[in-house]
Amino acid sequence: IVLADNGHRVTLWGRSAETVDEINARRTNRRYLSDAVLPAGVTATTNLGAAVSAADAVLVVTPSHAVRDVVRRAAPHLRDGVLVVHAAKGLETDTLKRMSEVIREELPAPLGRRVAVLSGPSHAEEVCRKSPTTVVVAAEDHGVAQEAQDLFINAYFRVYTNPDVVGVELGGALKNIIALGAGLSDGLGYGDNAKAALITRGLAEIGRLGYRMGANPLTFAGLAGVGDLVVTCTSRHSRNWRAGYRLGQGASLEDVLAQMGMVVEGVRTTKAAYRLAKRYGVEMPITEQLYAVLFEGKPPKQAVEELMGRDRTHEWEWIVQVRDAAR
Numbered sequence: 001i002v003l004a005d006n007g008h009r010v011t012l013w014g015r016s017a018e019t020v021d022e023i024n025a026r027r028t029n030r031r032y033l034s035d036a037v038l039p040a041g042v043t044a045t046t047n048l049g050a051a052v053s054a055a056d057a058v059l060v061v062t063p064s065h066a067v068r069d070v071v072r073r074a075a076p077h078l079r080d081g082v083l084v085v086h087a088a089k090g091l092e093t094d095t096l097k098r099m100s101e102v103i104r105e106e107l108p109a110p111l112g113r114r115v116a117v118l119s120g121p122s123h124a125e126e127v128c129r130k131s132p133t134t135v136v137v138a139a140e141d142h143g144v145a146q147e148a149q150d151l152f153i154n155a156y157f158r159v160y161t162n163p164d165v166v167g168v169e170l171g172g173a174l175k176n177i178i179a180l181g182a183g184l185s186d187g188l189g190y191g192d193n194a195k196a197a198l199i200t201r202g203l204a205e206i207g208r209l210g211y212r213m214g215a216n217p218l219t220f221a222g223l224a225g226v227g228d229l230v231v232t233c234t235s236r237h238s239r240n241w242r243a244g245y246r247l248g249q250g251a252s253l254e255d256v257l258a259q260m261g262m263v264v265e266g267v268r269t270t271k272a273a274y275r276l277a278k279r280y281g282v283e284m285p286i287t288e289q290l291y292a293v294l295f296e297g298k299p300p301k302q303a304v305e306e307l308m309g310r311d312r313t314h315e316w317e318w319i320v321q322v323r324d325a326a327r
């Protein structure tokens, strides 16, 4: 919708012939975005090659677990010099790679330099209503980030650039873990104090892991960090928050995922972040407790008690770590 509003011709690729027909005939996609009416500049096809072969830019927006497969299948059809922007907020569970790493591995080498990530607080339900939204695009090459900025920016969709691909991707992926935790806390009946604690201490552990993985800690104070963390932990639109809420009310993970019918990125990302924390020797207490709740059957209340009963520590411990390492 944003791209079509900016005067671009947009071709959506989808797997479901039924959804593609609905988009072309009625200009709606009721299953995924019930309130939206798609502009005339948007058409849909089930033919991936036809969707991408004439494109100047390709936006990769499948759930993260599908990104490698879809990019691999699209790659032979891409034009030289195409711009590839992704907006998937997750990590590859088997390899623990970020999405731009996965995409680069699947593209012909020269296109690897033309990959950008778009992230930030941007629930689709609000963007399609043209509610003011701010996001960030990151690419190693500033010119590439500016090209992506030019494509998307408009009066209701403000786009910043940032050279920190690692930080922007990790911020977008890791906030979903904390949003699951915030939903869980609400589902247990805890209040706003608990949620503020999760957001703040969640940001601390995102920053700690992110820094060890090469991110600029300042990125986590930006849209892809605290911005997306706040919106995902507090918005009823969030699938991660909603999944956590139902878990907190006693539903099983299996039932929650079956009923959601859309991706809950935080579940797989919890697994990936748990392993990354071990690999990098970083403390991530909220992620560790959520891992135990999701995959080891720990009762959510016990997880909260254990978080509250941790050894005393200094609030700025992670910032001190960053400062010392920079000296």
Ligand SMILES: NC(=O)c1ccc[n+]([C@@H]2O[C@H](COP(=O)([O-])OP(=O)(O)OC[C@H]3O[C@@H](n4cnc5c(N)ncnc54)[C@H](O)[C@@H]3O)[C@@H](O)[C@H]2O)c1
Binding pocket: 014, 015, 032, 061, 062, 063, 064, 065, 066, 070, 087, 088, 089, 090, 122, 123, 124, 125, 261, 262, 263, 265
């Ligand atoms: N929904 C949002 O507001 C929003 C905002 C910013 C970023 N994101 C990110 O974008 C990504 C997609 O999110 P979404 O909300 O569109 O998810 P979704 O669950 O609504 O699914 C998006 C589409 O992906 C398709 N899909 C699912 N598995 C696939 C596969 N294996 N191969 C090909 N297609 C597949 C689905 O059929 C659907 O059409 C996620 O990483 C999410 O974090 C979402």
Ligand SMILES: O=P(O)(O)OC[C@H](O)CO
Binding pocket: 089, 120, 121, 122, 123, 124, 176, 179, 228, 231, 232, 237, 238, 239, 240, 241, 263, 264, 265
């Ligand atoms: O619905 P969620 O929880 O996947 O969040 C969607 C976006 O990431 C919000 O910026």
